[in-house]
Amino acid sequence: MRAVIAEDSVLLRVGLVKVLEMAGFEVVAEAGDAEALLAAVEEHRPGIAVCDVRMPPGFTDEGVRAALAIRAQWPDTAVLLLSQYVEERYAADLLTGDTRGVGYLLKQRVADVEEFVDVLRRVAAGGTALDPQVVSQLLLRRHSDPLDRLTPREREVLELMAGGRSNAGIAERLVVSESAVAKHINSILAKLDLPKAEGDHRRVLAVLRFLGV
Template sequence: MIAEDSVLLRVGLVKVLETVGFEVPAAVGDAETLLAAVEEHRPQVVVVDVRMPPGFTDEGVRAALMIRRQWPEVAVLLLSQFVEERYAADLLSTNTSGVGYLLKQRVANVDDFVDALQRVADGGTALDPEVVAQLLLRKDNDPLRRLTPREREVLTLMAEGRSNTAIAEALVISDSAVAKHINSIFTKLDLPPADATHRRVLAVLRYLEVSP
């Protein structure tokens, strides 16, 4: 399901997603209509513009947060014209699975956008690299200082929602090297042995300074 006030972008998103096999039961232009459509159709994932009518401030974010509270099984991918990292933090603070935050310019790369949307729909996360970079600029405190430059690169890619294999490809290193870096990150961030997926989420949250 798509919520975007720009008619051209909304129609374009529908065409792109239907072409690659997604079913789009509704495409709307405001937050109120979005909530009604989600209640009716219960989609697997919703793509939501951050700023929508009537105020063009944070209507999309508030609608996304409401969706996560009322229908936690519905994944949400926020789209924004600019980097507004606090919205990513707000969304992640409610639930750490099935969430994403991308800049609209990423939609131009269809393969990357579809990959991110599929990842979110499958219960993963997808954070725009520029959002992650902005978050990194404001973090200058322990325990993140303990990480080596390579470990910070790995954690940045983890925060973008990438798998171990995708991280290995991006950094041109082996899967086993990625696993070693991630285990070191867990240790340095004081994350005790537990379910691997759970620790991965906690590491990203620590990186973003978001309370789970």
């Protein structure tokens, strides 16, 4: 079966290619962003597309939106989304409607090659696969405080945001890159259910929620 891979991390993308080829898939195209992913699917019409949830340029939900577009335009192409963190809103978006040939998996599962290949084949064959942690969070977070969804690092970033620090200031304090900070902030905004909307400053809204205002 032919496959397309979309992942902005070159190292992970190379690893995915090798795993898929070992499993008998033919990787016909690789992409580093959502636009290239859609172009590759349109050109090759693969049996499955494996893509990251967050990709350039915004590192928010580009992969999810691309996956939804693939499901709408090329329903014969199965989609397996990979995510660094549990983001149940994105899983819910993907599972709305026809769930055949749909998967949502945490990236850490790729390390267990046998399990990952099993999921790949199941999704490619038209099945559905959800990471166990995603299922647990979907059930638990229905009644939880959105702030409880944040990882310890995300809470640390949000606390520094509340202290008035810029992305550069947060990066300096935590000794990480600004792009890492941006990814954390995007994850925070998603987990706090703060969708993009004109007239609202999501960063300020996140801080206000953190402060209980």
